[in-house]
Amino acid sequence: MNDALIERLKAFLHRENNSSLVGSPASQEEIVHAQQQLNVSFHDDYVHFIRTFGGAYAGLAVHAFSNGSSLGNETVVDLTLEFREQCRELPFAEVLRTSYVISIDGSGDPIIINQAGKVLIYHHDTGETKLLADSFEALIEECFFEW
Numbered sequence: 001m002n003d004a005l006i007e008r009l010k011a012f013l014h015r016e017n018n019s020s021l022v023g024s025p026a027s028q029e030e031i032v033h034a035q036q037q038l039n040v041s042f043h044d045d046y047v048h049f050i051r052t053f054g055g056a057y058a059g060l061a062v063h064a065f066s067n068g069s070s071l072g073n074e075t076v077v078d079l080t081l082e083f084r085e086q087c088r089e090l091p092f093a094e095v096l097r098t099s100y101v102i103s104i105d106g107s108g109d110p111i112i113i114n115q116a117g118k119v120l121i122y123h124h125d126t127g128e129t130k131l132l133a134d135s136f137e138a139l140i141e142e143c144f145f146e147w
Contacts, residue, residue, distance in 0.1 A: 001045045001048045001049060001136075001137045001140070002137065005137065005140060005141060005144075006048075006052060008144070008146065009052075009053065009056075009058055009140075009144065010052075011146070012144075012146045013053060013056055013057070018057075019068075020068050020069045020070040021056055021057040021068045021070055021071070022053050022054065022056040022057070022068045023053065023054025023055040023056055023064060023065075023066040023067040023068045023071070024054045024065075024066035025050070025051050025052060025053065025054050025066075026047075026050040026051050026054055026064050026065050026066070028051075030064075030065045031047060031050070031051075034065070034075070034076060034077050037077055037081075038076075038077060038080050038081075038100055039097075039098075040098060040099065040100050040115070041115075042100065042113075043113055043117045043135070043136060045117075045135055045136040045137040046062075046102065046113060046136045049062060049064075049136065049140070050062070050064035050065070050076075054066045054067060054068070055067025055068060055071050055075075055076075056068050056071070057070065057071065058140045058143065058144045059139075059140060059142070059143025059144035059145060060103050060105075060111070060139075060143050061103050061104075062102055062103055062140075063075060063076050063078075063079055063101075063102055063103060064076055065077075076100055076101065076102060079101035079102075079103075079104065079110065080096070080099075080100045080101045082101075083096055083101050083110045083122075084096045084097070087122075090127065091127070092122050092127070092129065095112070095114060095120070095122075095129065096110075096112065098114065098115040099112040099113060099114040099115065099120075100112060100113055102119075102136075105121060107123075107124075107125070108124065109121050109122055109123050109124055110122050110124075111132065113136055117134075117135050117136070118131060118133070118134055118135070119131070119132045119133040119134075119135070119136060119138075119139045120132060
């Protein structure tokens, strides 16, 4: 992720009144273990984010292992395995097999990063998948606004 975006996120998330929006940085061991559990490779920009902020708010809730208290306790592993189970009979199951769930939108739809590094949302009501961004970094650039 680019340095300017990381600095903006740090300035915002490390404000005293935003402490519930930032988790504990992910360790290399947590990352390796999660990738093994899910049989995926996390993309570099997602790894950079979670090694810096843990699970944190960046215009949307980005789940990792130790999330900010406002985000809930679900890890990237929990979310991915849950949606793999829920969607196991659907065509979307094949996409989920090689992807990981980093967030859930307000309608309960999973936001995933696929094996090519693209960020997608799966609309469970319609069965449609939509491209949100070409990368995790592009997603955060588009979604993150300081307040």
